Amino acid sequence: MPETSATDSSQLTDLAIVGAGIAGCSLVVALRQQGWGGSIVLLESGRGEEGRAASRRSRHNTGLLINHGAPLFNLTAEAPRSPLLSGLVEGGWIAPFRGAIRSLDGSGRIGPPISDGFTAGQLWQGCGGMHQLAAGLLALAAAQPGPTALRSSTLVRRLRPNPQGDGSAWSLDDANGAELLRCRWLVLSGTLLTHPRCQQVFGWDGVPLQQAAVQLGDPLLDQAAAALAAMESTASSNLLLSLPPELTPAWQQQPWRLLQFTPEAQQRWDLRRVSLQAQADGRWAVVAESSAAFADRHRHVYGSRSSAAQLLGAAPDAQAEAAVIAALDEALQQALELPTSGADCQLMRWGAAFPQRPGLPTELQLCPHSRIGFCGDYVETRGFGRVEGAIGSAMALAELLRPHL
Numbered sequence: 001m002p003e004t005s006a007t008d009s010s011q012l013t014d015l016a017i018v019g020a021g022i023a024g025c026s027l028v029v030a031l032r033q034q035g036w037g038g039s040i041v042l043l044e045s046g047r048g049e050e051g052r053a054a055s056r057r058s059r060h061n062t063g064l065l066i067n068h069g070a071p072l073f074n075l076t077a078e079a080p081r082s083p084l085l086s087g088l089v090e091g092g093w094i095a096p097f098r099g100a101i102r103s104l105d106g107s108g109r110i111g112p113p114i115s116d117g118f119t120a121g122q123l124w125q126g127c128g129g130m131h132q133l134a135a136g137l138l139a140l141a142a143a144q145p146g147p148t149a150l151r152s153s154t155l156v157r158r159l160r161p162n163p164q165g166d167g168s169a170w171s172l173d174d175a176n177g178a179e180l181l182r183c184r185w186l187v188l189s190g191t192l193l194t195h196p197r198c199q200q201v202f203g204w205d206g207v208p209l210q211q212a213a214v215q216l217g218d219p220l221l222d223q224a225a226a227a228l229a230a231m232e233s234t235a236s237s238n239l240l241l242s243l244p245p246e247l248t249p250a251w252q253q254q255p256w257r258l259l260q261f262t263p264e265a266q267q268r269w270d271l272r273r274v275s276l277q278a279q280a281d282g283r284w285a286v287v288a289e290s291s292a293a294f295a296d297r298h299r300h301v302y303g304s305r306s307s308a309a310q311l312l313g314a315a316p317d318a319q320a321e322a323a324v325i326a327a328l329d330e331a332l333q334q335a336l337e338l339p340t341s342g343a344d345c346q347l348m349r350w351g352a353a354f355p356q357r358p359g360l361p362t363e364l365q366l367c368p369h370s371r372i373g374f375c376g377d378y379v380e381t382r383g384f385g386r387v388e389g390a391i392g393s394a395m396a397l398a399e400l401l402r403p404h405l
């Protein structure tokens with residue numbers, strides 16, 4: 001997938017997609033598989049495609065690749081599996097998840113898996129890391145005719161409707177007010193530009209979608225903007241541990257690779273889930289996902305190694321970060337009675353980890369008059385709040401968009 005630079009802004013793009021997570025990438029594949037060959041540019045604030053189904057590499061710890069968002073995904077419907085999923089399986093991008101899943105109750109007892117929506121149906125994982133899911137989607141798209149470009153490390157800060165009267169419907173600007181591109185159609189796949197969180201957390205002067213909607217006077221867009229602005233989400237503060245060799249056997253012997261905490265256990269230890277991840281070089285990593293309540297109490301503490309937080313200007317606070325890491329580490333040791341000392345620790349905070357219902361109604365996914373659409377796991381569809389919903393919402397949007405493109 002070619003990377004393009006900011007100097008390409010003179011070209012008019014047929015479709016711009018803000019966000020190269022699973023929904024954004026699935027939308028590209030779905031449109032290409034329908035035979036649409038128009039130009040697409042994906043704009044992504046992170047280092048590459050992935051979004052919340054991401055694997056973190058470490059600059060100072062070569063070879064380490066930790067799934068610090070979704071460690072797996074589940075599909076409960078047949079529909080999203082074909083032909084998109086079959087292409088991913090045949091291309092070797094994803095494979096069934098075969099790790100054992102167990103639960104931990106409030107007394108510290110290990111039990112059978114609990115039904116929390118993330119384990120129903122068929123379980124899948126990226127081959128060699130969850131980032132392979134988005135990479136595979138873009139590879140499937142690249143195999144079809146039509147120019148697709150990914151601009152990573154690019155934060156879209158403002159949306160300007162119909163700027164030039166030159167056939168474009170939208171102009172997108174970066175944080176310095178420079179135009180990134182003009183496009184005929186726009187799709188937003190993340191919620192940063194649609195939710196007051198951008199004002200509360202990052203001090204923006206308004207919600208970009210609402211600011212644009214005021215200028216357009218499109219009742220359907222007004223409804224979509226209102227629904228998106230009202231949507232709540234829960235956060236997750238994740239502790240990432242790279243285990244030293246001497247600690248590995250104790251962890252490796254555990255009868256689980258994914259451990260779900262029951263509501264009582266979550267309340268007691270402030271953890272929601274722990275995953276144990278084998279590395280290609282024989283090392284092991286652990287990811288402990290905090291409870292929503294813990295993440296809420298530490299809502300301004302970002303991991304200093306988060307590139308997205310840096311791009312958004314979230315000020316790093318080394319002391320607060322160390323305190324959050326210590327609290328999660330302590331909780332992990334107490335809950336599992338397993339050693340962690342000597343492990344390399346990092347913090348990753350997902351500010352909007354899991355959207356809460358009600359999500360965006362499907363009838364508001366496309367606003368043809370304003371030439372804007374929405375896809376993501378926040379759309380009210382099967383798989384809401386999960387990878388399945390991100391894929392399904394993109395496939396549904398592709399169907400809605402196709403007659404207009």
Ligand SMILES: Cc1cc2nc3c(=O)[nH]c(=O)nc-3n(C[C@H](O)[C@H](O)[C@H](O)COP(=O)(O)OP(=O)(O)OC[C@H]3O[C@@H](n4cnc5c(N)ncnc54)[C@H](O)[C@@H]3O)c2cc1C
Nearest residue numbers: 019021022023045051052070156190192376377386387390
């Ligand atoms: C800790 C954690 C664990 C999870 N576990 C599971 C699980 O076990 N199973 C499961 O199915 N799902 C799980 N999920 C949820 C799953 O990761 C998401 O449902 C899915 O990845 C959502 O994809 P998306 O494309 O809709 O959104 P995202 O992945 O959020 O993609 C949106 C993208 O848009 C980009 N973006 C947003 N605004 C801008 C802007 N203004 N400019 C440029 N780029 C922008 C963001 O950087 C992001 O990459 C988990 C999530 C987290 C955080």
